[in-house]
Amino acid sequence: MTVLEPKTSFEVSNKGFYGRFGGAFIPEMLYPNVEELRQNYLAIMADPTFQTEFRALLTDYVGRPTPLFLAERLSNEIGATIYLKREDLCHTGAHKVNNTIGQILVAKRLNKQRIVAETGAGQHGVATATVCALMGLECIVYMGEIDMERQQPNVDRMRMLGATVVPAKSGSKTLKDATNEAMRHWINNPVDTHYIIGSVVGPHPYPDMVARFQSVISEEIRTQLLEKTGHENPDYVVACVGGGSNAAGAFFHYLHEPSVRLVAAEAAGLGVSSGHSAATTALGKPGVLHGSRTILMQTDDGQVTEPYSISAGLDYPGIGPLHAHLFDSGRGDFYAIEDDEAIRAGFQLSKLEGIIPAIETAHALAALPKMNLQASDVVVVCLSGRGDKDLATYSKYL
Amino acid sequence: MEAELTKQTNRITHVFTKKSTGLLNVYFTAGFPNLDDTVTVLEGLEKAGADLVEIGMPYSDPVADGETIQQSNMQALENGMTLKTLFEQLADCRSRVSVPILLMGYVNPVLQFGVEAFCQKCQEVGVDGVILPDLPLDLYLDEYEPIFQQYGILNIFLITPQTSDDRIRLIDEHSEGFIYMVSSASITGSTSGVSEQMLAYFDRINAMNLRNPRLIGFGIKDNETFQMANQYANGAIIGSAFIRLLQENGADGNEIAGFVRTIKG
Ligand SMILES: Cc1ncc(COP(=O)(O)O)c(C=O)c1O
Numbered sequence: 001m002t003v004l005e006p007k008t009s010f011e012v013s014n015k016g017f018y019g020r021f022g023g024a025f026i027p028e029m030l031y032p033n034v035e036e037l038r039q040n041y042l043a044i045m046a047d048p049t050f051q052t053e054f055r056a057l058l059t060d061y062v063g064r065p066t067p068l069f070l071a072e073r074l075s076n077e078i079g080a081t082i083y084l085k086r087e088d089l090c091h092t093g094a095h096k097v098n099n100t101i102g103q104i105l106v107a108k109r110l111n112k113q114r115i116v117a118e119t120g121a122g123q124h125g126v127a128t129a130t131v132c133a134l135m136g137l138e139c140i141v142y143m144g145e146i147d148m149e150r151q152q153p154n155v156d157r158m159r160m161l162g163a164t165v166v167p168a169k170s171g172s173k174t175l176k177d178a179t180n181e182a183m184r185h186w187i188n189n190p191v192d193t194h195y196i197i198g199s200v201v202g203p204h205p206y207p208d209m210v211a212r213f214q215s216v217i218s219e220e221i222r223t224q225l226l227e228k229t230g231h232e233n234p235d236y237v238v239a240c241v242g243g244g245s246n247a248a249g250a251f252f253h254y255l256h257e258p259s260v261r262l263v264a265a266e267a268a269g270l271g272v273s274s275g276h277s278a279a280t281t282a283l284g285k286p287g288v289l290h291g292s293r294t295i296l297m298q299t300d301d302g303q304v305t306e307p308y309s310i311s312a313g314l315d316y317p318g319i320g321p322l323h324a325h326l327f328d329s330g331r332g333d334f335y336a337i338e339d340d341e342a343i344r345a346g347f348q349l350s351k352l353e354g355i356i357p358a359i360e361t362a363h364a365l366a367a368l369p370k371m372n373l374q375a376s377d378v379v380v381v382c383l384s385g386r387g388d389k390d391l392a393t394y395s396k397y398l
Numbered sequence: 399m400e401a402e403l404t405k406q407t408n409r410i411t412h413v414f415t416k417k418s419t420g421l422l423n424v425y426f427t428a429g430f431p432n433l434d435d436t437v438t439v440l441e442g443l444e445k446a447g448a449d450l451v452e453i454g455m456p457y458s459d460p461v462a463d464g465e466t467i468q469q470s471n472m473q474a475l476e477n478g479m480t481l482k483t484l485f486e487q488l489a490d491c492r493s494r495v496s497v498p499i500l501l502m503g504y505v506n507p508v509l510q511f512g513v514e515a516f517c518q519k520c521q522e523v524g525v526d527g528v529i530l531p532d533l534p535l536d537l538y539l540d541e542y543e544p545i546f547q548q549y550g551i552l553n554i555f556l557i558t559p560q561t562s563d564d565r566i567r568l569i570d571e572h573s574e575g576f577i578y579m580v581s582s583a584s585i586t587g588s589t590s591g592v593s594e595q596m597l598a599y600f601d602r603i604n605a606m607n608l609r610n611p612r613l614i615g616f617g618i619k620d621n622e623t624f625q626m627a628n629q630y631a632n633g634a635i636i637g638s639a640f641i642r643l644l645q646e647n648g649a650d651g652n653e654i655a656g657f658v659r660t661i662k663g
Pocket of ligand 1: 123241244
C-alpha cells in the first residue's frame with residue numbers, strides 16, 4: 001500500500017490546542033502517563049518498523065483498504081452522487097479498530113502489560129478486546145451499566161475475546177461515566193497500563209494520535225475517488241460525531257481543501273430542545289471534560305449534563321476538541337439528527353442498498369436530505385459501522 | 399511588594415509558621431449531607447481542632463475521586479449545591495471561624511463561574527487557597543497565576559510518587575502555603591495501606607529540602623496513618639473517612655469533635 005503524504009492535518013499546537021480547544025486538563029496523578037505518551041507517540045509512529053507493522057495489520061487483519069461503494073439507488077433517492085466509505089467492512093464491524101491496532105502497537109513499544117478502555121456502543125470495547133487477544137495483553141473495558149443492557153451482544157463478544165467488562169455505575173451510567181472509570185483505573189495503575197481511548201477525545205496527545213490513526217480513512221478515499229471519478233475531492237464528506245473519530249479520519253486529508261465541505265451529524269435524541277438530546281454543538285458551551293477544553297453540554301453551574309441518544313456511541317456530552325474548533329471556525333457544518341430520522345435512514349439504506357448500518361452511522365445518512373444537495377454534487381458518507389449490534393433496537397420499528 | 403503582603407496575611411501560610419508538625423487538614427463536601435450543613439461542619443471542625451479545612455465544590459465528574467467522595471458530590475448536587483450557593487453560605491463565615499479554608503474541586507465549574515470572579519469571591523468571603531487537581535501547572539502559569547496572586551488566593555499543587563524530581567522542583571517554586579503529597583498512585587479513598595514503596599517516596603521528598611511544607615493525603619484514615627504522615631511531612635489530609643462519618647451521623651458537632659480527637663490521638 002502506498003502511503004500518501006498528508007496534505008494537511010488538524011494542526012495541533014505543541015500544548016495540544018486546536019484554536020481555543022484541546023489541551024491536557026489532567027490531575028497530577030495522570031501527568032506522568034500522559035507525558036510519557038506525549039513525548040513518545042510521534043517518534044513511535046514515525047518509526048518505519050512501526051509503520052510497516054501497522055500497515056500490514058491494517059491490510060491482513062482489518063481487511064483494508066475498505067471499499068468506496070457507489071450507492072446508486074440511494075443516489076437516485078437523494079438526488080446526488082453518494083459514495084459509501086465501507087468502514088463497516090473492517091474486522092469487528094466498525095472504524096474503531098483502525099485506532100486500536102495503532103494504539104496497541106504504541107502500548108507494546110511503551111512496554112505496557114495491560115490495556116484499559118471505555119466503550120459506549122461496545123464497538124470500541126470489542127475492537128480493543130480484539131487487539132488485546134491478538135497481542136496477548138490483558139484487557140479491562142469499562143462500559144456504562146445502561147449501555148451493557150442495550151448493547152448486550154457486544155458485551156458477550158468482549159467476554160469471548162477474553163476481556164473483563166466492568167459496569168460503570170456512576171452518574172448517567174453511559175459513555176461519559178465509563179470514561180471516568182477508565183481514567184480512574186489508569187490513575188490507580190500508572191506504570192504498567194495503557195489507556196486506549198476510543199475517540200478523538202481526552203487530554204492531548206490523544207485527539208491527535210487517534211485522528212492520525214483514523215486518517216487512513218480519508219487517505220484511501222482520495223485514492224479511490226480519484227480512480228473512480230478522476231477527482232480526489234468530493235463536494236461533501238459526511239460523518240456522524242460521537243467523540244468524532246470516524247469523522248476526524250474521514251475529514252483529515254480534506255481539511256485544507258476549501259472546496260470540500262465537511263459535514264458532521266450529531267445525535268439530537270428526542271429533539272434538540274426536548275431535554276433528551278446529545279447535540280453537543282447545538283446545546284453546549286466551552287468547558288472541560290475528560291482532559292480537554294471542548295464544547296460541552298453543561299448547566300450554568302458547570303455540571304456536565306447527562307446526554308441522551310438512541311445510539312449508545314453518540315450518547316456523549318462533548319465532542320473532540322478538533323471538532324469544536326471546526327465548528328467554532330465555521331469549517332464544518334453540524335446537523336442535529338433525531339432518533340426517528342436516524343432509524344428511518346437506517347431502514348432506507350438497508351432496503352435500497354442491502355447494507356444495515358450502525359445506528360450511529362444512520363445519523364450521518366439522515367443528514368443527506370437536509371443538505372440541499374444538487375444533482376451534480378459528489379458526496380462521500382463515512383459508513384462507520386454495521387448494524388448487527390443494533391438489531392434489538394431496530395426490531396422495535398419493524 | 400503586594401505579593402509579600404498577601405503571603406504574610408494568608409491564613410494558610412500563617413498556620414504553618416505557628417506549627418510545623420501534626421497539622422490536620424480535613425476535607426468535606428459542601429452541601430453534604432444536607433444543603434445547609436456546610437457552615438455547621440466548618441464550625442464543628444474548627445471547634446474540634448482541625449488546623450485547616452478543605453471544602454469540596456461538588457462536581458458531576460470527579461475523576462480523581464473514589465466512590466465515597468463521588469457519592470457525596472452526587473448527593474450535594476442533588477441537594478441543589480452550586481458554587482454560587484456555596485459563596486452565599488460562606489458569606490459571613492469569617493465572623494465565626496478563623497481556621498484556614500481551602501476550596502477543592504474541578505476546573506470546569508470554576509471556568510464557568512469565571513476565574514477572576516471566582517478568585518474575587520474567594521477573597522471576599524475569606525477563602526485562603528484553592529485545590530483544582532485538573533488545572534494543569536503550565537496553564538495555571540500561562541493564564542491564571544497573576545489573577546490568583548492579585549486576590550491573594552494560594553493555588554495548592556499535588557505531587558505523586560510518579561512525579562519527577564524536576565517537576566517537583568518546578569511545583570515547589572510556584573507553590574505557596576503547602577504542597578499536597580498524594581501518598582500513592584490512586585484516587586481518593588484507597589485502602590491499600592502503607593507500603594515500603596510509599597515510605598521510600600516520602601524519604602525521597604524529604605531529602606529534596608523543598609521550600610514549602612507538605613501535607614500527605616489519600617489513604618489517611620485513622621490515628622495510625624496520621625502519625626505515620628507526621629513522621630514524614632508536616633501533617634496530613636483526611637477526606638473519605640470523614641465523609642463516611644458525616645454520611646452515618648450527619649453534621650453533628652460532638653461526632654465531629656470525637657472524630658478529630660481520635661485522629662489526632
Ligand atoms: C459504528 C460507530 N460509528 C460511530 C461511533 C461514534 O464514535 P466516533 O464519533 O468517535 O466515530 C461509534 C461509537 O461507538 C460507532 O460504533
